[in-house]
Each structure stands twice: as C-alpha cells, then as structure tokens.
Amino acid sequence: MALRSNRILRWIILFIVGVFIQSYIAPPPPAAAAMEFTDSVKASLEKTAEAVGGKAKTRLIKQYSDLADLQKKINAQDTKTTSLRLSNETQLNKVRKQITNLDADKILKLDNQAKAARSKLQPLLDLHSSLNKQAAAVKALKDKSLYKALKQKADAMKPAINLARLHIRNRNAELKTAKSERTRKTKEIRAVLSQIDAIKIKLKAERSAISSKNKSISTEWKNFKTALKNKDAGRAEDTLNRLGNLSKQILTHKQNMYGLEAQISAIIKKASARLP
Structure with missing residues (x-):
C-alpha cells in the first residue's frame, strides 16, 4: 500500500513539474503550410499551362510564381521572428536572474x-x-x-x-x-515584465489564426495538385487564387507576430534599464 502511495505521489510531482516547465517554454512558430514547390509540381503546372495556352497560360504561370515568392517571404519572416523570439527569451532569462540577485x-x-x-x-x-x-x-x-x-x-x-x-x-x-528597497525595485521591474502576458495572449491568437489557415492551405494544395494531374487549368487557377489569398493573410499574421515580439523586446529593455 505504501509503495503504491509513493508511486502516485511521484506521478503527481512529475505531472506538476511537467506543467510548470511547459508554461515557461515559448511555443515554436506555427508549422509551415504543406506547399512544396518541387520540380515535379512545376513540370505538371507547365504541362497544364501549355495545354490551355494563351492568356490563361501566362496567368497560371504568374500565379504559381507569385505564390512561390510569397512562400519565400513567409519563410524569411519566420526566420526573422524566430531570431527575435530567441533573443527575447535569452534577455528575459537574464533579467529574471538579475532580479533574483538584485542588491x-x-x-x-x-x-x-x-x-x-x-x-x-x-x-x-x-x-x-x-x-x-x-x-x-x-x-x-x-x-x-x-x-x-x-x-x-x-x-x-x-x-x-x-x-x-x-x-x-x-x-x-x-x-x-x-x-x-530591493523589494520595491523587484516589484516595479516585475510589474513592467508582467506587460508581456497580454502580448503573449495576442501571439497565441496569431498562431491560432495561422494554424487554421495552414489547414485550409493544405486542403487547397491537394486540390491544386489534383487539378494539375487532370490538366484542369480553370480549377488550378481558382486554387492558386485561394492559396495566394491565404498566404498573404498568413504573411500578415507572421508580420504581426514579429511586431509583438518587438514589443516584448522593448518591455524587456525597459525592465533591464531599471536594474543597477
């Protein structure tokens, strides 16, 4: 009976520790949408475009090219935002350590x-x-x-x-x-850092919006490849149009995330300035 109680207690402690750790680990950026601009996809697009010819061909190829460019911008934005987020985490940990050792x-x-x-x-x-x-x-x-x-x-x-x-x-x-005096300073600095909580809620909303649109993109990308397989230029054009709109929205969300991370950076700097 005692052994069983110890196991239950150990499980509860591990569970609490796990929840605590998760609450302090910043979530990674939303996964990239399932669009792969491979040579085979491009070849299928060119065959479909050749089959329809004329302005529709030019329009279809341009739509695909614009979408690929959008994806590059999204990837670049991801890199930029991730870099700032990691920097914020490092600086925040540094400030928290300084608060602990204050005076x-x-x-x-x-x-x-x-x-x-x-x-x-x-x-x-x-x-x-x-x-x-x-x-x-x-x-x-x-x-x-x-x-x-x-x-x-x-x-x-x-x-x-x-x-x-x-x-x-x-x-x-x-x-x-x-x-x-140390207690007063600590409260003031932590009050500044607490402003980050509201921004994290906004970041979570942006990630949720991106995740939802990525699901739509995944579906539309499958439809796009099916249209190419069937050489259905009209359907391919429609799906590319929807993919482009969704990608633009995702880029906006990711730019918003960078702006929010920049706000966090400013808050950390403001808190750091109050340290000796």
Whole structure:
C-alpha cells in the first residue's frame, strides 16, 4: 500500500513539474503550410499551362510564381521572428536572474555588518545587564555598600551602552531599508515584465489564426495538385487564387507576430534599464 502511495505521489510531482516547465517554454512558430514547390509540381503546372495556352497560360504561370515568392517571404519572416523570439527569451532569462540577485552583494555586506556589530557589542551589553541584575539582587539583601558599587559601575557604562545600542539599531535599520528597497525595485521591474502576458495572449491568437489557415492551405494544395494531374487549368487557377489569398493573410499574421515580439523586446529593455 505504501509503495503504491509513493508511486502516485511521484506521478503527481512529475505531472506538476511537467506543467510548470511547459508554461515557461515559448511555443515554436506555427508549422509551415504543406506547399512544396518541387520540380515535379512545376513540370505538371507547365504541362497544364501549355495545354490551355494563351492568356490563361501566362496567368497560371504568374500565379504559381507569385505564390512561390510569397512562400519565400513567409519563410524569411519566420526566420526573422524566430531570431527575435530567441533573443527575447535569452534577455528575459537574464533579467529574471538579475532580479533574483538584485542588491545581493549590498544586502550581504549590510547583513554581515549588522551581525558583526551585535557580535562585537553583545558582551558589553551582557556585562551591563549582569551588573544591573547583581545590583538588584544585592539590594534585595540590603547590602547598601555593594549595591552602590555595582550601581556606579553599571551607571558608568551607560554612555557606552547607549552608543552600542544606537550602533546596532543603525546597522539593523540600514539592512531593513536595503531589503525594503530591493523589494520595491523587484516589484516595479516585475510589474513592467508582467506587460508581456497580454502580448503573449495576442501571439497565441496569431498562431491560432495561422494554424487554421495552414489547414485550409493544405486542403487547397491537394486540390491544386489534383487539378494539375487532370490538366484542369480553370480549377488550378481558382486554387492558386485561394492559396495566394491565404498566404498573404498568413504573411500578415507572421508580420504581426514579429511586431509583438518587438514589443516584448522593448518591455524587456525597459525592465533591464531599471536594474543597477
């Protein structure tokens, strides 16, 4: 029974870790549409165009050429966007690491100073406290002479004790102020970075739109190859027209994605500028 419980617990932990990791891994760009501008496809197109001849031939070849050019632009845009996205991920990780280590050296130094002050001055404070306790104990025994001697020693230490306590308070106050300042800076920088969340939602919408249009392109491309196989120039022209429109829309979506990544880049730079 215990072994089974351990297995269930291990599975739950692995599941949670997996979800956590997935939430921080940026999704890859949408897969390219299933259009392959091969020599065999081009040869089939040329045969179909030759069969119909005239203006229809010129129009068909131009449509195919324009579509191929569009695909090259889409691929180039993918490369450009992916490069910026990877750069953003690198810079974002760098900023997050800097946030974690924000003022770490300063706070460590102040913490050490506060500890050193307490360690150095605590014996003096303990001695003063001990003298007061001894004086109180002697007073209870009504030994006026010893009480007076102990009290004088304790009172003589008061200026030094007050300075010691002040020094410790100042060191603790400096440490507290530094920690509060770090908390304030951290909140401000993270508030800037949180603006990325809204942009990621927009990126997701663009990817979804591209994915949907890629499915349509896949269907239309199959129809296009079937039309070429049957030497149906009219149907081939219609499918090329639809493929061109879909590809233009996809290019626009991908350009939008680049613009959104550029916004993320600007946000990261803004957050980075607030770091020391």
